[in-house]
Amino acid sequence: MLVLQLFQGIYTFFLNEPAVAGGRLLLIALGFLFVYLSYKKILEPLIMLPMGIGMIAVNGGLMTFEAGTMGNLFINPLAGNVEELMYYLQIDFLQPIYTFTFSNGLIACLVFMGIGAITDIDILLAKPYMSLFLAVCAELGTILTLPIAMAMGLMPNEAAAIALVGGADGPMVLYGSIMLARDLFVPITVVAYVY
Incomplete structure (x- = not known):
């Protein structure tokens, strides 16, 4: 068990119920499959690559709160104090990405510019x-x-x-x-x- 504590992300899976841990591991594997298939262009990369990365990030991340209680972004706001959750989110590594893109609506502009940049206009001109x-x-x-x-x-x-x-x-x-x-x-x- 001490070896598993060196890899805390894997260790926290075994603190959950087996059905929940198995489901999350399955979704992480499915996320890696989506990333691989979109990289090989078997599936649509614009949709499946972000979906796969999102599946890996959401199911892989498990936050540990004070007093040994565990939770994630879905369960803890329902059962815990929202201010404490916001404190933990401020030190999370994804918080700057959220702050600079999603909270101010910049992500919509980036998506539209990205789609416009890859649009094939040959058929439009023809x-x-x-x-x-x-x-x-x-x-x-x-x-x-x-x-x-x-x-x-x-x-x-x-x-x-x-x-x-x-x-x-x-x-x-x-x-x-x-x-x-x-x-x-x-x-x-x-x-x-x-x-």
């Missing part, structure tokens, strides 16, 4: 009318979905967040839904990336 027709059809999905969602009894901000899915622009759908209707963010995210 067939401009076909590209214009496809763009109009995508926006038509937004225009038609908004009144239908409002007729079904949704609030205007919720209807607008749902209507953004019709625009066929994944990052904009995510950003718009988190700004307009936070309670619908997860279902909208699933729908936006399923199609």
